[in-house]
Amino acid sequence: MFSFVDIRLALLLSAAVLLARGLSEEDVPPGGCTLDGKVYNDKSEWKPKLCRTCFCDGGYIACNERICVVTPDCAYPKGECCPLCPGDGTPP
Structure with missing residues (x-):
């Protein structure tokens, strides 16, 4: 069973972890x-990465990774996740 001192120590350690991370509970909006x-x-x-999109929903994070078909005839323009093919300019 926890004593009053144990609970205070646990709260103090939790606060130290939040301060070390540079965030407090007040920094995160509801x-x-x-x-x-x-x-x-x-x-x-x-977008934390070029081909990855993340979404915040009620405190939970969901990320999706876009998967591209690799085709030797297509080029990877700078800033694009997937290659663009010659001719119609669409991804394969």
């Missing part, structure tokens, strides 16, 4: 998310 030290509002969407 329903917001944190990923890699960054705070995101609820319902926000961002």
Whole structure:
């Protein structure tokens, strides 16, 4: 069974972890998310990598990775996730 001192120690350690991360509970908006030290509002969407999209939903983060078909005739333009094919300019 926890004593009063044990509970205070646990709270103190929790606060130290939050301060070490540079975030406090007040820094995260209601329903917001944190990923890699960054705070995101609820319902926000961002791209941590070129082919990856993440979404914050009620404090939970869901990320999707876009998978592309590799075709030797297509080029990868800078800033594009998937290749663009000659002719019609569409992904394979």
